[in-house]
Amino acid sequence: MVSDASPAPAKNPVTLREVAATAGVSVATASKALNGQGRMTAETRERIRETAQRLGFRPNSLAQSLLRRRSFTVGLLTNDTYGRFSLPVMSGISDALVDKGVSVFLCNVEDDQRLGQLHVDAMLDKRVDGIIATGKRIDRHLPVDLSNLGVPVIYAFTQPDPGAIAFVSDDAGGARLAVEHFWRLGRRRIAHVSGPASFAVVHARAQAYRDVLTEKGLPVMEPLLGSWSEAWGHEAVKTLFDGRLSKRGGETPDAVFCGNDQIARGVIDALRERGLGVPGDVGVIGFDNWQIVAEATRPPLTSVDMNLAALGREAGLTLLSLVGGEPAEPGIRKLPCRLVVRQSCGRPPDG
Amino acid sequence: MVSDASPAPAKNPVTLREVAATAGVSVATASKALNGQGRMTAETRERIRETAQRLGFRPNSLAQSLLRRRSFTVGLLTNDTYGRFSLPVMSGISDALVDKGVSVFLCNVEDDQRLGQLHVDAMLDKRVDGIIATGKRIDRHLPVDLSNLGVPVIYAFTQPDPGAIAFVSDDAGGARLAVEHFWRLGRRRIAHVSGPASFAVVHARAQAYRDVLTEKGLPVMEPLLGSWSEAWGHEAVKTLFDGRLSKRGGETPDAVFCGNDQIARGVIDALRERGLGVPGDVGVIGFDNWQIVAEATRPPLTSVDMNLAALGREAGLTLLSLVGGEPAEPGIRKLPCRLVVRQSCGRPPDG
DNA sequence: GTGATTAGAGAAAACCTTTTCCCAACCAAG
């Protein structure tokens, strides 16, 4: 009782063998005592447990993994250097796995095939139980070959191999949420400004936009495609609100559904510069719910959230069940988005 | 040559024992052949190598780690959920380590002590060779106790324990870069708008700002402290450019050095709304060089970059040398910032 | 032809834990 009440100074970790020796039993008995296996006197079991506790024993995962052929480790591959999309996914995965004692190797492969191979090899050498691939867009494949790896693979927010299991956001559903929200608020001349035509999500969202308008019997303005930037938002406002267009629809829009939050920001700023009020004259909805942008616009931006953390959580849990040997249907699972309402759309007319 | 030209179908990985058996030697010889150890005929060595290659043999890292007492794995702890600062650091660390075959466990501990302990325990169980702690500000400690862990610990962009090794950005140096840049451009009435007084970096940068002004014999305006938001940038412009202040300095500023890029963005927008030109009437410099913000301002923002990737790289390399048993001086190492010049300051008068 | 090296390769221990099998002792029933 002089000094050593602390759990473990731990220069080199204490092994099961030392615990067993200290408790006066064999390693086999010690192991069983600590794992609740085998048969022995309650007294023996307790004595061993107490000894382990006192010595600060922690089982060596490497030895366990070697034996169980399970490392309680998964690899996460991404090419999203800035983590704008990957980080929430990562966070969800980690949340889902930490309670089960599973750790995550994070590997940024950029868009470099060599780097990708390097990381995948390292993961396999380290005997990861599975791999999750994630990225910054769902219509591009990571620069790595993940087929026939011998471990389960899950794709999250990136393009999967055919026949694989993937989780992606339901972009069409998200777009519907936005447009239907406008509808419920009484907006009737709804425009859509989005990113480059080279992105699959641009088409998915645009199609959903058209579908909703058609269902409601509203006029469909052809979506304006450009880039993901604020500057494009500015420019699009010019196109939408300058005379040329009003010839077609007769009137200018009273709502703009934007393909991402940066475009939405540009749109809001441009509208203000023209003297148009948001949400008074025009409602605006963004996409991504990137907090740092959505809360900095004036007024704060209503935006579609892709629930990426939930997506990551699903991906993590599914991977785990795969690792556990349970079967799972291949295919692409679309997870619903949700609308985060702030102040850029106004209140319902009857509210 | 019918089907099996591919490297490895790898349902269960091929072991060294199988390679040895196939090549007709003992495992000992096989091991030595593949590692370039021991003595044997060149012919034998080559035959074993070729066999391993053909079978797609990859040594089991778990077994190697167990034996070498080195896992070639490090843990990265962060509480920066959005990764704005952690991700570049992480990227630098990973870059520095991947070539040496070291993988990184990423753990987000939020600000949750329980979660922190959980992750640290998991890391130690998995026998990481070392741990790097990183965060979102350098004057707050992570919610974990990293002393006496038995493995080397490095702090990067977070507050270290006393006596530990830490890498942080040289905020004072970064601020000097900004203010001296203004000076070289002929700006003489330089203001400083920064974040909350509760941040240590705010004081470090403010003091450097004062020092440079004093050195140059310029008037020192007391720094304006507020929040890290665009809104505060707007507000600060009011304070700076409304009559009240001009009584003191006689004139309004011709340059504003901002504590981060978001404030700078607010300042630029507010200046434009007042009809003041950037950089014509007023130059603006931000801090953080957050690309997505700095390139979206009009004009694009000159900003101080903290070189976080380089910081991560240094941290990674230092950790590795520590793991290798080399000694290292404890203490805080400040790494230089650099100024990324865009268009918000104008050109030199003689340019 | 003798003794001393050396080249080439294998046996076995070590790393740490889990699990299967086994043994000794004890007890009750026949």
Next chain:
DNA sequence: CTTGGTTGGGAAAAGGTTTTCTCTAATCAC
């Protein structure tokens, strides 16, 4: 006193690799 079952616990193998030590046969000097 045997048979059979149970209880408490240990011995040993397994997992895959590295490394040290040992052994045999061949080469070399004399």
